Amino acid sequence: xxxxxxxxLAAGWAAVLVLPWHIGGVWPVxxxxxxxxxxxxxxxxxxxxxxLLLGRPWLLASVLPLLAAxxxxxxxxxxxxxxxxxxxxxxxxxxxxxxxxxxxxxLLVESLAVTQPxxxxxxxxxxxxxxxxxxxxxxxxxxxxxxxxxxxxxxxVLGSILVFVGxxxxxxxxxxxxxxxxxxxxxxxxxxxxxxxxxxxxxxxGTGSTCGVAWNTLALAGVVGVLTTxxxxxxxxxxxxxxxxxxxxxxxxxxxxxxxxxxxIGLAIILLFGRAGVVTDLLSTLFDIPRSRWIYGMPGVAxxxxxxxxxxxxxxxxGVLQGVSPTLEEASQTLRATPWITFRTVxxxxxxxxxxxxxxxxxxxxxxxxxxxLVLGGNFDVLSTKIFYAVVGAAHxxxxxxxLAIILLxxTLSAFLAQRRWLGRRSYATVAGKxxxxxxxxxxxxxxxxxxxxxxxxxxxxxxxxxxxxxGGFLKSLGRDNTLxxxxxxxxxxxxxxxxxxxxxxSAWDSLFTTLGVSLVAMPLTAALGLLTAYLLVRQSFLxxxxxxxxxxxxxxIPGTVIGVSYILAFNTPPLELTGTGLILIIAFVFxxxxxxxxxxxxxxxxIDKSLDEASLTLGARSFTTLRRVILPLLRPAIVTAMVYSFxxxxxxxxxxxxxxxxxxxxxxxxxxxxxxxxxxxxxxxxSSALIAIMVVALLAIQLLVGERRLGRxxxxxxxxxxxxxxxx
Numbered sequence: 082x083x084x085x086x087x088x089x090l091a092a093g094w095a096a097v098l099v100l101p102w103h104i105g106g107v108w109p110v111x112x113x114x115x116x117x118x119x120x121x122x123x124x125x126x127x128x129x130x131x132x133l134l135l136g137r138p139w140l141l142a143s144v145l146p147l148l149a150a151x152x153x154x155x156x157x158x159x160x161x162x163x164x165x166x167x168x169x170x171x172x173x174x175x176x177x178x179x180x181x182x183x184x185x186x187x188l189l190v191e192s193l194a195v196t197q198p199x200x201x202x203x204x205x206x207x208x209x210x211x212x213x214x215x216x217x218x219x220x221x222x223x224x225x226x227x228x229x230x231x232x233x234x235x236x237x238v239l240g241s242i243l244v245f246v247g248x249x250x251x252x253x254x255x256x257x258x259x260x261x262x263x264x265x266x267x268x269x270x271x272x273x274x275x276x277x278x279x280x281x282x283x284x285x286x287g288t289g290s291t292c293g294v295a296w297n298t299l300a301l302a303g304v305v306g307v308l309t310t311x312x313x314x315x316x317x318x319x320x321x322x323x324x325x326x327x328x329x330x331x332x333x334x335x336x337x338x339x340x341x342x343x344x345x346i347g348l349a350i351i352l353l354f355g356r357a358g359v360v361t362d363l364l365s366t367l368f369d370i371p372r373s374r375w376i377y378g379m380p381g382v383a384x385x386x387x388x389x390x391x392x393x394x395x396x397x398x399x400g401v402l403q404g405v406s407p408t409l410e411e412a413s414q415t416l417r418a419t420p421w422i423t424f425r426t427v428x429x430x431x432x433x434x435x436x437x438x439x440x441x442x443x444x445x446x447x448x449x450x451x452x453x454x455l456v457l458g459g460n461f462d463v464l465s466t467k468i469f470y471a472v473v474g475a476a477h478x479x480x481x482x483x484x485l486a487i488i489l490l491x492x493t494l495s496a497f498l499a500q501r502r503w504l505g506r507r508s509y510a511t512v513a514g515k516x517x518x519x520x521x522x523x524x525x526x527x528x529x530x531x532x533x534x535x536x537x538x539x540x541x542x543x544x545x546x547x548x549x550x551x552x553g554g555f556l557k558s559l560g561r562d563n564t565l566x567x568x569x570x571x572x573x574x575x576x577x578x579x580x581x582x583x584x585x586x587x588s589a590w591d592s593l594f595t596t597l598g599v600s601l602v603a604m605p606l607t608a609a610l611g612l613l614t615a616y617l618l619v620r621q622s623f624l625x626x627x628x629x630x631x632x633x634x635x636x637x638x639i640p641g642t643v644i645g646v647s648y649i650l651a652f653n654t655p656p657l658e659l660t661g662t663g664l665i666l667i668i669a670f671v672f673x674x675x676x677x678x679x680x681x682x683x684x685x686x687x688x689i690d691k692s693l694d695e696a697s698l699t700l701g702a703r704s705f706t707t708l709r710r711v712i713l714p715l716l717r718p719a720i721v722t723a724m725v726y727s728f729x730x731x732x733x734x735x736x737x738x739x740x741x742x743x744x745x746x747x748x749x750x751x752x753x754x755x756x757x758x759x760x761x762x763x764x765x766x767x768x769s770s771a772l773i774a775i776m777v778v779a780l781l782a783i784q785l786l787v788g789e790r791r792l793g794r795x796x797x798x799x800x801x802x803x804x805x806x807x808x809x810x
Contacts, residue, residue: 083154085229086177086217090150093210097143100203128207139191143207148183150214153177174221181215184208192656199658207466212236228479231621231706238614242632244657245672250635257483266480281690291460295488297447298463301379302492306385306444312387312539313394313439315532320390321402322524337547338388340729340776342750345769347456349549350376350761361550377459385453388543390446394439396725397681400718401435404688410522421525428522434687437500438680444496445634445676448489450737464489469642469736479646486643490635495752497631502735547773554767569767589768592752597775599663599748600731603670607727608720610671611678612660616708616721618679619686620694636675643734644673649740663746666738670731678723685719686712724736724783729776 103124124131132140132762153176157169188208192200217232225231249467258270281293293301319325338346353360354376364370373382405428413423451465458466464485471482522615524532557564573589617623618630640645652659659665689712697707735750742751749772756765 086150086154086189086214088148089210089213092172093147093150093207093214093527096203096206096210097128097147098130099127100206101201102128102131103198104201105279111215119226125201127203131657134522137197139195142187142191143184145737146187147209149176149183150180151181153218170221171522174216174218177221178213178218178623181211181218182214184211185215197655199655208240209237212240223619224432227624228704230703231617234613235617235621235623237612238273238617239629239631242635242672245668246632246635249644249651250639252651253479253643253647254483254487256479257487259480268597269480270484273481274488279485279488291462294462294464294485295492297379298465298489298491301383301463302444304379305447306381306440308387309390309394309443310398310436310440312713313396313398313443314436314777315535316539317398317402318393318524318528318532319536320399322521323529337543337777338390338392338771340733340773340780341389341547341550342452342733342735342753342769342772344452344456344735344754344757344799345550345766346388346546347381347453348766349546349553350385350457351544352549352553374459377457378461381457381459382461382463383451384542385457386447386450388539388546389450389453390443391539393442393446393677393726396722397439397442397684398432398435400681400722401684403689403718404685405431407521407522412794414522419479419525421527422522423522424525424528425576431688434684438684441500442677442680445493448492449641456725461682465642465736472646482643487619488637494631497634550766550773551770554763554770556763558763569763570771572764573768585691589749589752589771592747592749593771595663596732596749599666599746600728601672603731604665604724604728606667607671607674608678608723610718611675611723611727612682612713612716615679615682615686616712618685620691620712630679631734633679640674641734642739644669644737645740652794660741661743661746661803665741668746669737669741670727670734673734673737674727674730677726678719681719681722682716683750685716689715696732719733721783725780728779728783732772732776 101124126135128140128143129170131137133144153173156172178465188204188211192204210266213229213233216229216236217224220227220229220232225235257273258265258267277293279293279295281291282296307705352358355361356372356374358376361372365372376384391508409431410423410427413427414420418426449465451469454461454463454466455469468482468485468489471478471485554569555565555567557566557568571587573587574593575585575587576583577586578584614633618626618633623629649660651657658670659668693711693715694707697711698704702710733750734748737755738748739751739754742748749768753765753768756762756768
């Protein structure tokens with residue numbers, strides 16, 4: 082323990098002596114020039130240097146917790162009844178807990194009470210060090226069975242969620258009880274909550290008015306959740322339980338919509354099924370079917386969302402199906418159960434966690450979706466678009482946007498509680514420490530036919546949509562002038578040569594490089610934080626675990642537009658001044674996409690028996706070693722899901738970052754939206770096609786890098802003659 086604490090104490094001293102305490106200012110190499118250029122020029126100095134040279138004495142107190150922790154290393158307690166070792170541990174625990182808690186408390190008070198620049202790298206490192214010191218102290222007290230890694234992990238995850246999810250949400254929700262001038266108004270809150278535009282039932286009562294936006298949102302999310310879960314299950318069954326020869330192509334087709342900006346799918350649907358669409362024109366010519374605007378409204382939005390969100394259900398369910406033990410299905414067949422009874426009474430109950438998680442993710446995705454309703458909604462309003470227009474519209478009513486966000490959160494909480502009630506406290510573990518040589522049960526013929534039909538219909542529609550997208554980039558003006566051209570790709574990705582050599586002349590290069598850089602940084606952070614959180618939720622018991630799980634899903638439930646606005650309000654001023662930087666984009670992506678990694682991790686961990694953990698711990702391994710060497714290899718499907726989803730969502734996200742991008746940190750989706758707004762659809766589609774190609778290559782690389790989980794199961798039965806010869810031998 083002293084060796085570990087020595088490392089963290091050295092990191093703490095580096096935070097106050099070497100690293101820049103505030104954001105901006107100068108780096109350590111320019112310390113001597115700081116005071117000559119005024120206090121603002123020295124904002125990048127370490128805490129102790131600022132305290133001594135820039136008249137900020139409160140920063141000198143940063144060393145006190147470090148000195149307290151140093152004293153705790155050699156603290157001695159008063160022994161009673163000869164228990165000298167226990168007394169020393171109690172004394173060290175008291176010193177370390179006080180050092181960690183005192184350091185975090187001092188950092189919070191000084192950052193809020195004193196007018197100064199935003200906190201920088203030194204302050205962030207100092208906070209982490211204090212957290213670990215406090216975790217050591219609590220572990221010595223017996224918290225989490227004395228496991229420092231578990232205590233520190235809970236503190237790290239909880240602290241990061243409170244700062245980067247809870248704080249922005251509280252900031253934006255405070256607007257619900259304020260008017261546009263910042264004055265408190267409780268009566269205004271009640272009026273906004275009971276607005277007939279939110280809860281009206283005119284479409285049901287036949288009064289001629291439309292349904293409220295809340296009912297529209299719930300109906301759409303329910304339909305999309307059921308259909309995407311069913312479609313994702315069909316794809317997963319074909320990929321895992323059939324001898325389908327083109328499984329790689331099936332997987333590729335199933336993930337295409339998730340790697341595409343959502344409004345591009347909506348644009349393709351309009352070009353196909355709109356009044357002047359290709360399919361509409363063909364049906365009108367051949368069958369004299371009148372043209373209509375049926376695509377604008379709930380049917381079109383639901384179609385686009387099913388195309389976009391089915392891959393998420395597939396990625397969750399394919400890992401769960403791979404984890405179902407064939408031995409249980411073979412036992413059912415031994416008892417003379419038909420394939421249908423085996424599927425209904427054994428297979429389906431074992432994948433209930435996956436079904437519940439897939440539905441919950443699709444339901445929440447539909448609630449929070451912004452791009453598809455914006456493009457295809459027409460007169461069909463949902464909460465996400467209403468929030469967007471309340472923020473950026475002519476009215477600019479932040480209070481109304483906050484009230485709508487509260488309603489949206491209540492829907493998410495209801496879905497979360499319903500999912501937990503449906504799963505109950507049953508055990509779904511099928512992967513244990515024993516060998517498993519069973520073969521998966523064949524699918525019932527009816528299930529196989531139904532799954533194939535659903536997958537074929539979905540694939541045909543996907544190919545049609547993506548054919549339109551890919552072809553549109555090579556046409557001068559899609560639907561008007563279908564002359565073949567490369568002008569759109571040349572404008573976006575042109576490369577020219579000059580006196581100084583080759584240079585990127587295309588207008589899209591800067592946004593592409595920024596997008597790839599931000600996505601690659603956010604991807605491993607999202608996967609690591611999400612899977613660590615899933616491990617804590619499934620494998621550890623601690624006070625407030627239910628509230629902890631809900632907090633982890635909170636950012637996933639809020640529309641991206643609200644996330645963007647809340648980040649601007651929360652992080653535009655000290656103590657966390659992040660707006661205008663690339664870091665705020667990374668943070669937004671990590672905490673926006675982390676819940677998918679959590680749900681995938683929970684679904685997979687639910688199938689891994691705890692006896693594996695217990696065996697590792699019995700052999701003397703610590704929890705970190707058990708997680709790294711036992712659990713992580715079995716979590717490969719969840720790792721792939723988390724990394725794939727976080728990477729592609731970071732590239733295709735629109736609403737969460739549309740308010741956060743700047744001229745220096747412009748992203749691909751913001752560029753595409755800008756081109757579409759001025760009518761340059763060919764350029765927008767060409768850029769989208771290039772992004773699709775880049776992400777397909779990246780996803781294949783992720784699959785090869787992570788690999789697949791191997792559970793030691795047979796893939797085919799031995800012929801009878803071969804088995805007999807081996808027995809005779």
